[in-house]
Amino acid sequence: MTKPRLSEILRDHFEGVEFDPDAPGLGAGAFEAWDSFAHFNLLLLIEEAYAVRFSVDDMTNLKSVAEIRAALASQGIAA
């Protein structure tokens, strides 16, 4: 199974919102729909998509797309 790109997961999760998933600095709070609930659910979707598990601290500290990408890279996943 090919794993989806992180930008595709973002697009699906925030369906109906106009944004650039590759914009630098993108992260929680970037627009109204991206609140703390939506962010938590995003991390759960990423866990499922890449079969990884984030710690409690990861769930509270990973706020930006860049931080998420780095956390995935540290587990050997290019997203």
Added chain:
Amino acid sequence: MELRLTATSGLLAGSRGWRGLAAAHNLDFGEYGDWARVLTAPDEARALVWVVLLDDFGPGEEEVALAALDARLRQHLTVPTLVTWASADPGSVLNGARHALPSRAASQRFETALYQRAAQYSALHILCLDELIAESGKRQFFDARNYYAARARLSVAGIDGLAWAIGQMLERIVVPPRKLLVLDCDNTLWGGVIGEDGLEGVRLGQDGIGAAFQDFQRRLKILAQSGVLLAISSKNNPDDVAQMLDRHPGMVLRRADFAAMRVNWADKPGNVTALADELGLGLESVAFWDDNPFERAEMRAALPQIYVPDVPGDVVDWPKALAHDAAFARFEVTAEDRAKAAQYQARAAFVAASDGQLDRLGFLRSIGLNAQAVPIDASTVARAAQLCAKTNQFNLRTIRHSAADLLAITEEPGNVTFLTALSDRFGDHGLVGLIIIRPAGKGAAEIDTLLLSCRVLGRYLEDWMLAEAIRRLQPQGVRCLRAAYVPTGKNGMMASFLPDHGFQARANGSFEADCESIYCPGAALYDQAPPV
């Protein structure tokens, strides 16, 4: 449905697990932990789902919770309140070696309190998650990480399971369970093909796969006892199936357990439609179980209203699949449900017996037909209104009188109104007919309503009702009876009713007859036949 959800801890609103439920209902999760406020809010008139995890309750909180639930139930008697709850974690099971585990005692206390309220409030529905959680396992259902990161105890898989169970419950609140299950025979009720393997060769009972088929039949029998009708649609020689039903020692189900049968080589959608007609049921009440994927696909394509479950590939999984199928689950099994099954069986027995009788009138004379006129009053008006609402086929004018209308009509002087109770050797059929005749000028009256439940057609009960009504009209000086047939698309069987009974067409499209010349020969079939 507009749905308000609240919980004793977080619900991961917006999680993937809620997608299925959100596709069917409008979900509002409110604020975290707002259950006490929502339950006691007098203006929260939406259906309410309250998720209670007993692990969340601190000391004394259970009493507070039940008091809040009482407030909700008293304020909203007709809006559904769904309490979906799970036991607390028991800790080491060794703690239960000598005394009941404290968590289990707490669960029993809470459950008892819930069902006491369910007995009092019909809007309360209870969904215990413990069994559901046991199916997938607590490790799957809960995620402690989510609790410490977001105060939500469930995993995404847990939310998925919870949402599925809530969806099932809500569907059953709105859609009644299936009333008729139509079954195949070969490789469904028994293993093998009776036409090839013979009575000794089919696999049923004893060990292995034969025991699974027999357990499947036991499950079917339990369903039948809860009020689901069973029928057979199979491609076999009728004699082969009859042999199995009458003679095979392993059969749990016998001929009397089936309300009706179609054993022939015709296509199954046609047979199942005929079975539903014979039993007077709509296709949306029917389910179909067949081991053959081709037959299932054909049924789904031809009759999408019929429920065709995805039958497991291995028969060993069938007894459980049937027992767990929500399509047949019902909130209550009343004495009426059981009586209903017997009434339908009586109807099917009548149809089957009369098919074999060349001398139809001789047959009808032999079955002890007995009709009684029953007045419309407080104890019978609900049934009269139900007959007005539901009878489509044998209904001359299809006027949907309400219970209040019917009581008012009964009070009016000059009206002749009665329900009709029927019994015969196939059973007591209950109140199955209604006639209302109202004055229409000097010496004349008019048929307002004449209807019969389709369960009892073919017995000329309409003749008895008409004759009995005329007997009651004559002392009032009524000489002439008028009537009109109002076609609806479903009551075509009434098109020739009036001319057949001696009514003459008038210029305005209605009909008229002298009471003397109205023709009701079938009335003579009844023990209590009035002298007309």
